Amino acid sequence: MVFHKRLDYGYSGYQVPPMPRVPSSARGKRSARRKAEEKPMCAFDMLATVAGELLSERENGLLLHKDGGTSIPAITKGVIKKENISHETPFKAEVFDQGSCNESALGSEKQVRYDPKECSLSPRTTGKDAREPVLSCKISEFGTPKKIRKEECSPALKVTCKSEDGIKTPFQGERRMFDNVVSGTGPEIFEDLMDVDAKPLALVSSASSVKVPIPRNPTFAKCSKGITVDGDDDENSSGCTNPRINTSKTFRPQCPSDHRIRKLFASKFWKVAPNDGELSNTEMKAIYRNRKLCYTREKTERCSFKRRKLFERRSISASNLDIYDEGVSPKLGCIKMEASDKHANLNAANGASSSTSGQKSSYESRDYHVKLNIKSFKVPELVIEIPENATVGSLKRTVMEAVTAILGSGLCVGVFHQGKKVRDDNKTLLQAGISHNDKVENLGFTLEPSYTLTPPSLLCPEDPNSIISSDTTEQLKIRIPDTPTTLELPAASDVTPKAPETLSSNCPESDHDSVPSPTDASSVDKTAYSKALLPVPSMNDALAVPVPSVNVDALAMVPLRKSRRTEQVQRRIRRPFSVSEVEALVQAVEKLGTGRWRDVKLRAFDNAKHRTYVDLKDKWKTLVHTARISPQQRRGEPVPQELLDRVLSAHAYWSSQQTKLQAKPLAEACLLA
DNA sequence: GTTAGGG
DNA sequence: CCCTAAC
Structure with a gap:
């Protein structure tokens, strides 16, 4: 599957083609913005873009944690209530830049007190007790109020946050890191990026697990700004607001604390799929535990919606995602970056040079088309309980619902038991040999593309009037691996530039709702989807493809209670226009x-x-x-x-x-x- | 079934 | 996104 991405306007760093039909006066107003847009794309942009597309959830499924909101999903039991947290015991916290932090405050440390008005709890993702909530709060003791990342509920914890190397924001740190990867240039590249990122985004957590197989030079170490909590190990303290450049750890999901996602989970995990009678009396729990994303949504962040997209759509991470420059470490990489003449020409035509201030990096001289090879996507941890007499099909659906709540529903779930694929959805778990005393390792799940019947017609016909032409628009090409992306095992994938005739695509996403999803995706000719081409806008919804017997809308329409379902038709799911x-x-x-x-x-x-x-x-x-x-x-x-x-x-x-x-x-x- | 407009 | 009126 090849996805064609026309990088959108905005702060992607891409060259923005001349805008037809726009009066010059209007353009003048945007000169400042355009200036920023003339920055060449850095690897992070690309990752953000790719991930933003890949990780998009329908309906903004995973939303930001709202400040001050109490975020204890009903599904978590026994959590510490924030009222129980001592207001007296102070804990140390440091300012961590969320984009609005002044430099002087950065790195400063203070004793702060828990303020119930400004704090919220969310279930904790990791650690011995996964239900231990994580406290996140806004601390206004640093002059201007600052959003503070995750804190442990237990007070008296010292939270430290590194601030080195003049890097104001984690985002910048990451960005530099990626630029280093791409261009092979040193820190000086960062100088140019700094001002671009005057209003950076606070979060880079989605990229936090990106492995960067390049030498870990001091620059990188310094970029790594994160929070460490005393008495807690690294694993437990990463995540949340504080992006980390984690070069070795596996992905840690964030916590969708937003009430909407809570609703989503509440509805999806507490009730039973209507067509699944045998489950109707059973308890079905799926506790989605992961990290809170204490992301401050600021109006000033509009400049970078591409990235924001990524951040908002975090929750599943392109982990195991390697990035390398061809000339740097070709053997290591799983993401291959290369340039295209097209972009290079465009660059030259516009007289725009790389922002690396005259440095003739490989980045500049090569073409800018990008090859990506994404090993796998890791899905945030899910805990699912399901009775033994539930069917395999219901198990799949349960997992699927949990996953799609994060991912969008473009994938269906395959179940493996003891290495063998369980194909019969109607078998009970016991019949399939899956019992409660089974070892966890015996059970595996795969994510499989469910758009197996994607017809070529999904491609928009070339529109001569399209402003999106191969001449003026940079495109990012992603090919989804033929091999279903596996939850545990990295799936090999290869990436090739798409065919020329598919270059121009301005087709809005297809829904595929009508595409009957096979019960078993692997039983279908894989070339059907591996060859199918989708415009990148479809990415969101390509991922929002129906799962067996549960398509997107149906999923959205699963009512909380049966009675309610009969009472009124469910409102369609909200799907913001991309x-x-x-x-x-x-x-x-x-x-x-x-x-x-x-x-x-x-x-x-x-x-x-x-x-x-x-x-x-x-x-x-x-x-x-x-x-x-x-x-x-x-x-x-x-x-x-x-x-x-x-x-x-x-x-x-x-x-x-x-x-x-x-x-x-x-x-x-x-x-x- | 479409279109327009208020909610 | 829903609902309704009007065509």
Whole structure:
């Protein structure tokens, strides 16, 4: 499966192609922004982009931890209640930059007290007692309030945070790291990046487990800013707000503390799939324990929505994900980065040179196309209890629901028992030989692409009017391994540039809801999906492909209670439009005009089954509204101003057309009269 | 079934 | 995203 990514506007570091149809005046307003956009993409951008796409969950499934919110999912029992935490005993904490931290405060250490108003609890992911909650709080004792990462509930813990090397933010540290990897240049590259990251994102945790098989030079060590909690080992203290550059540890998931995800989990794990009668009386628990992501969502972070996408969509990490520069350590890498002439030319054409200040790095001189080879994706730890008389199918679904709650639902789950694949969904676990005294190692799960029937038609036909052309747009190509991604075992994958004819793609995601998902993905000709091409916008939803008998929407519609289900139809799941979708919509409306939503749908969203023409109309409505309000008032994933400009102009144009059309008959009537 | 608009 | 009216 090859995914085509047109890197979107915004702070990806990509060259942004000339924007057609945009008045020069409008461009002038964005000059500052464009300046930033002219930075070449660094590896981190790429990873963020890739991961952001790959890790996207539907409906922003995993949301940010809300400050101050009590975040004890109902499924966790016996957690320490935050009221029980001593308010008296202070603990030490250090300022850790979340993007708004001033440098002077960075690294400072203070005794702080637990403030129930500013703290929240979330279940703890790791450690001996996984249910021990993790306290995260905002401490306002450092001058301006600072978001503080994870704290242990037990007070009197000293929390330290390294701040070295002038690196203000973990993000920058990571970024430098990746730049080093890509370009092989030294720290000086960072100088340029610093100012770019004036408003950095706080989180890099999704990349925290990225292995970087390059020499661990001091620079890297210094980049590693994290929190260590006294009396706790490294494992237990990483995660949360504090991104770490963890070059050896395995991925640690974050905690979806948001109420929505709690709801999601509550609904999904406490109740039973409606079609699964044998489970209806049983207790089914899946405690999703992982780390809290004390991510401060700041308006100023809009500049980097690509990365934010990644961070917001964390929760599953492209762990076992190696990155290397061809010239550095080709043998080690699993992600291969290479450049394309296209980008290089573009760079030259724009007279833009790398921000590495004249350093002729390999990064500059090569083409910028990127090859990725992602070994595997690690899924956050899930704890699932299921009765022995449950069916294998229900087991799969249970796991799937847990996983899809994190991943999106583009994968289905395969079950292995003692190395053998369990294919019969109707067998009970016992019948399949899975019993309670089975060793954990005997059971394995795989993630398998469930878009096995993805037809080539998913590819959008080349649109001559598309502003996205191979000439002007950098694209990231990802090929999903033919081998199903395994939960435990890295799946080999190879990556090749996509075929030229697929270069241009502006197709919004397909939903695949209608694609009947085979019970056993492996029984289907793998070439069917391995050869299928999807535009990258599909990534989100390509991952949101139905699982056996539970498709995305069905999943979303599983009611909390049966009675309720019969009472009222569940509201459709909210699926925010991606920038790519917005772009497709804008393009279609530019062409077709408003008022022809069915045509717009057919033209640009034919494969996106979950987008009705009403949705498109509504989206256009909100787009127009968004374009009219100030950027500060906007919410959600930022829509590039360029698109909003186009929205306004298209809206104005078609409105005038409409009035003309209305006026014309009138005028003619008058003339006739 | 589509479109438009309020919620 | 839902609902409804209007066509």
